[in-house]
Amino acid sequence: MIDFLDRNVFAPHPELLVFLTVALGFLAGKLRWRAIGLGAVTGCLVVGLLLGAQFKITIDGTVKNLFFTMFLFALGYKVGPQFFRGLKKDGLPQVVNAVVVCVTGLLVSWGFAVLLGYGPGLSAGLLGGALTQSAVIGVAQDAIGNLPGLTPDQMKEQENLVAVGYAVTYPLGTILCAMLLANVLPRLYRRDLAAESALLAKELDTPEDDPDLREGYYEVVLRAYTLQRPDLVGRTIEDFEQQQKALDRRIYLTRVRREGQILDHTQQTVLREGDVVAVSALRGSLVEFDARTHIGAETDDVELLGYRTESLHVVASEKACLGKTIAELRQEPFMVGVFIDRVYRSGAEFPYRLSTQVERGDTLVLSGPARLVDPAGRAIGKPVPTSFATDMIWVGAGIFLGGCIGIPALTAGGVPISLSTSGGALIMGLVFGWIRGKYPTFGNVPPGAQWFMDTFGLCLFVAVVGLNAGPGFTSGLATAGWGLLVFGAIATVIPLIVGFLVGHHIQRIRFPILMGVLAGGQTTTAAIGAVNEQSRSQVPVLGYTIPYAIGNVLLTIWGAVIVLLTH
Numbered sequence: 023m024i025d026f027l028d029r030n031v032f033a034p035h036p037e038l039l040v041f042l043t044v045a046l047g048f049l050a051g052k053l054r055w056r057a058i059g060l061g062a063v064t065g066c067l068v069v070g071l072l073l074g075a076q077f078k079i080t081i082d083g084t085v086k087n088l089f090f091t092m093f094l095f096a097l098g099y100k101v102g103p104q105f106f107r108g109l110k111k112d113g114l115p116q117v118v119n120a121v122v123v124c125v126t127g128l129l130v131s132w133g134f135a136v137l138l139g140y141g142p143g144l145s146a147g148l149l150g151g152a153l154t155q156s157a158v159i160g161v162a163q164d165a166i167g168n169l170p171g172l173t174p175d176q177m178k179e180q181e182n183l184v185a186v187g188y189a190v191t192y193p194l195g196t197i198l199c200a201m202l203l204a205n206v207l208p209r210l211y212r213r214d215l216a217a218e219s220a221l222l223a224k225e226l227d228t229p230e231d232d233p234d235l236r237e238g239y240y241e242v243v244l245r246a247y248t249l250q251r252p253d254l255v256g257r258t259i260e261d262f263e264q265q266q267k268a269l270d271r272r273i274y275l276t277r278v279r280r281e282g283q284i285l286d287h288t289q290q291t292v293l294r295e296g297d298v299v300a301v302s303a304l305r306g307s308l309v310e311f312d313a314r315t316h317i318g319a320e321t322d323d324v325e326l327l328g329y330r331t332e333s334l335h336v337v338a339s340e341k342a343c344l345g346k347t348i349a350e351l352r353q354e355p356f357m358v359g360v361f362i363d364r365v366y367r368s369g370a371e372f373p374y375r376l377s378t379q380v381e382r383g384d385t386l387v388l389s390g391p392a393r394l395v396d397p398a399g400r401a402i403g404k405p406v407p408t409s410f411a412t413d414m415i416w417v418g419a420g421i422f423l424g425g426c427i428g429i430p431a432l433t434a435g436g437v438p439i440s441l442s443t444s445g446g447a448l449i450m451g452l453v454f455g456w457i458r459g460k461y462p463t464f465g466n467v468p469p470g471a472q473w474f475m476d477t478f479g480l481c482l483f484v485a486v487v488g489l490n491a492g493p494g495f496t497s498g499l500a501t502a503g504w505g506l507l508v509f510g511a512i513a514t515v516i517p518l519i520v521g522f523l524v525g526h527h528i529q530r531i532r533f534p535i536l537m538g539v540l541a542g543g544q545t546t547t548a549a550i551g552a553v554n555e556q557s558r559s560q561v562p563v564l565g566y567t568i569p570y571a572i573g574n575v576l577l578t579i580w581g582a583v584i585v586l587l588t589h
Contacts, residue, residue: 040081043066063484071189098575102454116568116569119569120572122520124577144506146159155581156192157578158581160487196549199518202519218532243302260289278293332395335386337405337461359394386402420447538566541553
C-alpha cells in the first residue's frame with residue numbers, strides 16, 4: 023500500500039500534489055456558517071501550506087505565474103465594463119467611496135507594518151488578508167522578485183511570508199467585514215436593513231403602466247381559442263392588439279386557422295366566427311383578460327401552436343433605435359408580438375424601466391415567434407448567437423499584449439518599477455472587457471471559461487504558493503506573532519468605518535446601498551451575501567458592482583505599492 027506520508031511519493035510527480043491540494047482546498051472551502059464561508063481560494067492556500075510543510079516539494083514558478091497571469095486577465099475582463107462605467111458621472115459617488123476605502127486600507131496596513139517592523143512579505147500578506155484581496159499575493163511576490171539587494175534565500179523567504187500573512191489575516195478579515203456591514207453598523211445606527219431595502223425597492227420599482235415588468239414572475243404563454251364572441255367578428259388583428267395595448271396588456275394574435283387552413287399572418291386579417299386563434303401573451307395579462315370569456319373556448323391545436331419561438335440576443339447599433347426609450351421602442355411596428363426579456367449594459371444585466379434609453383452596445387434579449395423576432399432583431403441592431411466557444415485569439419492576444427506593456431520598467435531610487443507581466447494582463451483585461459461590453463459581437467468568453475480562468479486559475483496559483491511556502495510556515499508564523507492577527511483585524515475594520523462615515527454623513531448614500539458599496543470596495547463577496555441575507559433583498563447589490571470593480575483594481579496594485587513602501 024502506498025504510504026502518502028512519504029514525501030518521495032510526490033517528488034517525481036509534483037503535479038499530482040498540486041491537484042490533490044486543489045481538490046482538498048475546494049472541499050475545505052465549502053465549510054460555511056450562514057452566508058460566510060472559508061472560500062475555495064483560502065481553502066487551497068491553507069491546504070497547500072499544510073501539505074507543503076509535510077512533503078517539502080518545490081513547484082516550478084512558471085506554473086503559478088501562468089495561472090496567475092490568466093487569473094488577472096480574467097479578473098480585468100470580468101470587471102472592465104463596470105470599472106469604466108463607474109467613471110461616468112452617475113457612478114462617481116460610489117467610485118469615490120471605494121477609493122477612500124482602498125486608500126485608507128493601504129495607509130493603515132503600511133502604518134501597522136512599520137509599527138510591527140514587518141518586511142515587504144508580511145506587510146503585503148497583512149494588506150491582502152485584511153482587505154480580503156487574494157490577487158495581492160501574486161503581485162506582491164512579483165514585486166519582491168524585482169527588489170534589489172536581496173539574496174535568493176532572502177527573496178524566497180519574503181515571498182513565502184506573503185502567503186503566511188494572508189493565511190493568518192484573511193479568515194478573520196472576511197468574518198469581521200461581513201459582521202460589521204450586516205449587523206454591527208445597522209444596529210449602532212438603529213437601522214432596519216430589511217425595511218429600508220423594501221422601501222428602496224418600491225421607490226426603484228417600475229411604474230404600474232409597464233406591462234412587461236409587473237411584480238411576480240415573467241412568462242410568455244401560448245394558447246389557442248375558438249373565436250365565439252360576436253363583438254370580435256369583423257375586427258382586424260391590429261385593432262384587437264391595439265385595444266389590449268391601451269389597457270396595458272401585451273396580448274397578440276400570432277396565427278389564425280380558418281376552415282382547417284392556417285392563414286398567412288398579416289395585421290389586417292379580419293376575424294370571423296369559428297376562427298381558431300393562437301394567442302401569445304404575458305401570463306398575467308392573459309389571466310387578467312380572461313380569454314375564455316372575451317374570445318371563446320380554449321382548444322388544443324398542436325399545429326397552430328407548434329410554430330418555432332426564439333430567444334435572441336441583439337446588440338443595439340441601428341441609429342434609428344439608439345436614444346429611444348423602451349416605451350418608444352415597443353411602439354415600433356416590428357415589435358408587435360416581440361417581448362423584451364432582459365437588457366444587458368456594459369456586460370451586466372441592467373434593471374431597465376420604460377424610460378430607459380437604448381444606448382449603443384446594449385444587449386436586448388428578445389423573445390417571441392422566430393418569424394417576428396428575427397426582423398425585430400435586425401431592425402434594432404446585430405443579432406448575436408449564444409455560443410459556449412471561447413475566442414482564444416482574443417484571450418491569447420490580450421494576455422500577450424498585457425504582458426508586453428508590463429515588461430518595461432522605470433527606476434526610482436535604484437528600485438525597478440513596472441506593471442509586471444501580471445499587472446499588464448490586468449490592465450489589458452480591463453480594456454478588452456470594456457470593449458467586449460461595448461461591442462459584444464466578438465471576443466466571446468462564456469461564463470464557464472471565465473470561471474475556469476478566474477476561480478480555478480487563482481486557486482491553482484495559491485495552491486502552488488502554499489506548497490512552496492509550507493516548509494517555512496511554522497517559522498514564519500512564529501516570526502509574525504499574535505500581532506499579525508490583531509492588527510490585521512484592526513486593518514480590516516478601520517477602512518470600512520472611514521468609508522461608512524464618508525458615505526453616510528457626507529455623501530448621503532442610502533443605507534442599504536452603502537453597505538453594498540463598502541462590501542464592494544473591500545472586495546468581500548461573503549459580506550455582500552451576509553448583507554443581502556440580513557436585508558432579505560438584492561437591493562444592496564446595486565451599490566456593490568462598481569466599487570467591487572474599482573476595489574479589485576486598486577487593491578491588486580497596492581500589493582506592489584506596499585512592497586516598495588516597506589522595502
